[in-house]
Every structure is written in structure tokens, then in C-alpha cells.
Amino acid sequence: MSAPDPVSIGTPGVPWGTAEIAEWRARQRKQRSHAADVLDAIDRLRGRFDVVEYGRLDYAPDSYPLLALRSRAWREDLPIALVTGGVHGYETSGVHGALRFLERHAVEYEGRINLVVVPCVSPWAYERIHRWNPDAIDPNRSFRAKSPARESAAVMDLLAPWRERVLVHVDLHETTDSDESEFRPALAARDGKPFEPEGIPDGFYLVDDSEHPQPDFQQAVIAAVEKVTHIAPADANGEIIGSPVVARGVIRYPLRALGLCAGVTDARYKTTTEVYPDSPRASAEQCNAAQAAAVCAALDFALAR
Numbered sequence: 001m002s003a004p005d006p007v008s009i010g011t012p013g014v015p016w017g018t019a020e021i022a023e024w025r026a027r028q029r030k031q032r033s034h035a036a037d038v039l040d041a042i043d044r045l046r047g048r049f050d051v052v053e054y055g056r057l058d059y060a061p062d063s064y065p066l067l068a069l070r071s072r073a074w075r076e077d078l079p080i081a082l083v084t085g086g087v088h089g090y091e092t093s094g095v096h097g098a099l100r101f102l103e104r105h106a107v108e109y110e111g112r113i114n115l116v117v118v119p120c121v122s123p124w125a126y127e128r129i130h131r132w133n134p135d136a137i138d139p140n141r142s143f144r145a146k147s148p149a150r151e152s153a154a155v156m157d158l159l160a161p162w163r164e165r166v167l168v169h170v171d172l173h174e175t176t177d178s179d180e181s182e183f184r185p186a187l188a189a190r191d192g193k194p195f196e197p198e199g200i201p202d203g204f205y206l207v208d209d210s211e212h213p214q215p216d217f218q219q220a221v222i223a224a225v226e227k228v229t230h231i232a233p234a235d236a237n238g239e240i241i242g243s244p245v246v247a248r249g250v251i252r253y254p255l256r257a258l259g260l261c262a263g264v265t266d267a268r269y270k271t272t273t274e275v276y277p278d279s280p281r282a283s284a285e286q287c288n289a290a291q292a293a294a295v296c297a298a299l300d301f302a303l304a305r
């Protein structure tokens with residue numbers, strides 16, 4: 001299926017208005033089913049976890065329940081581990097890596113830490129294999145007060161009572177070839193700016209918090225993921241997608257200032273995973289396994305301290 005051409009919408013150099021956003025939205029096609037891929041998988045986990053419907057997105061004619069899974073053996077005296085996937089709906093292994101963690105690994109943490117897992121923050125975009133919500137807003141720049149993205153606002157409301165008790169948060173993402181071929185050109189067009197290619201790193205990397213870096217934590221995750229898939233090297237400038245590589249496979253952003261999901265709590269240990277699914281050296285299975293391995297390594301590191 002060929003990707004829609006976002007650059008032909010509107011006038012070059014002029015940011016999109018309501019009409020351009022409506023034109024963009026009309027071009028998006030449902031390509032897969034949130035109900036079949038995500039809700040059915042969550043149903044199979046209902047015997048083992050408490051499922052919380054923390055909101056609903058009505059994007060007529062579609063309506064999506066927003067679901068989170070919680071440890072059944074929740075204990076008020078334990079810290080919380082938070083896992084988020086599908087903040088970018090097209091980043092498939094974020095969604096399926098979170099589900100895989102629940103299916104295969106979560107049992108190891110029972111009675112040690114309370115789990116909150118949100119497998120698919122942005123279901124409309126999951127179905128359309130896109131980065132934005134229907135309003136052409138990136139949920140992962142929208143984790144802020146009075147968020148313009150309902151997906152982000154719903155997660156913030158869900159987490160409000162727990163924010164200060166979250167010890168570790170892993171936000172599961174991908175960096176894809178379509179970032180360069182489709183989503184960055186669309187962003188430039190939407191904002192009336194020129195598009196400048198940056199290149200896509202071949203391999204897995206992490207984004208740490210420049211305001212509260214945790215280098216040992218990040219390296220523990222890198223070491224675990226490296227057993228599953230390869231780590232992205234720095235480019236000729238010593239960078240990954242325009243940011244300096246501060247340690248093997250690690251860059252840093254000011255998570256909260258950018259409105260990124262990984263900055264949504266006060267967790268001591270937080271990271272954003274970036275799996276590369278388009279590598280000839282990485283299968284879908286490997287990408288899901290890499291996400292689950294990252295979650296396990298993050299929880300193991302946090303619990304050991």
C-alpha cells in the first residue's frame with residue numbers, strides 16, 4: 001500500500017489550517033484492527049490483570065475504548081512500574097511488545113512492584129499506521145497541562161493519582177524508514193517549514209532524560225536488548241537523529257519540556273525505547289522481543305536499587 005503524500009496538502013511555507021487538516025484526515029485509511037489486534041489480546045489477559053477503561057475516544061464513525069492493565073495483586077506499599085506503548089500508533093512493536101511483556105514476563109514481578117501497562121495509547125493511529133491523532137496532533141509532544149491531544153490527556157488523568165509513586169517508566173517506540181519518507185515531510189508541511197532529511201539509524205537506541213539522566217540504568221537496558229537485536233551506532237557526527245550520542249545507543253532529550261510521554265511521571269528511572277523495525281537484520285518477532293527485554297531490564301535495574 002503506498003503511503004499518502006502529505007506534502008501536496010496546502011500551500012508550501014504556510015502552516016495547515018482546519019481545511020488542510022480535514023483534507024489530510026480524509027486521506028487516512030484504516031489498515032488494521034485495534035479490536036482484533038489489541039482488544040482481543042487484552043481480553044485474553046483479563047484472567048490475570050485488572051483491566052481499567054480509562055477513557056474512550058469517539059472519532060466518528062469509530063469509537064475506541066482506552067484500556068490499561070493493572071497488577072491484580074496491587075499493594076499500596078509497593079512502587080509502580082509503568083509501561084506505555086502505541087503513543088505513536090504506527091510503531092507496532094511498542095504495542096505488541098507491551099502485550100508480550102504482560103503475556104510472558106509480568107508474572108516474574110508479581111508481589112515485587114505494581115504494574116500499570118497501557119499497550120496502545122493512540123488506537124486511531126494504530127489502525128491507520130500513522131503518527132498523529134485525527135487532529136494531526138502528535139500525542140508524543142502533548143503530555144502537558146491542557147493537552148491538545150485527547151490520547152495524552154487521558155493517560156495523564158489515569159496516572160494522576162500515581163504519578164509520584166512511579167519508580168520506573170518505559171515508553172515503547174520505534175524509529176522507522178517511514179519517519180523519513182512520510183512523517184517528517186508531513187510535519188514540515190503541516191508547520192509550513194522546509195523538510196530536511198536526517199537519516200534513520202540502523203538499530204535500537206534509547207532516549208534518556210537530559211534533566212535527570214540515569215546512565216547506568218540506560219546501559220543496563222542496552223545490554224539486555226543487545227542480546228536480542230543490534231544497537232544503533234553513532235553517525236559520522238557522533239549523533240543519532242541529530243542528537244549527540246552520550247553513551248552507547250543513548251541520546252538525551254528534556255522529556256518534560258518537550259511534552260514527551262516518558263516525562264509524564266516523576267519516576268527516577270525512565271526511558272524511551274526506539275526499535276528499528278525496517279532493518280534487514282530485524283524481524284517483527286525480534287522487535288517485540290526487544291521491547292519486552294527492555295521492559296524487563298528496566299524493572300530489574302530499578303528493583304535492584
Ligand SMILES: [Zn+2]
Pocket residue numbers: 087088091140173174
Ligand atoms: Zn514514537
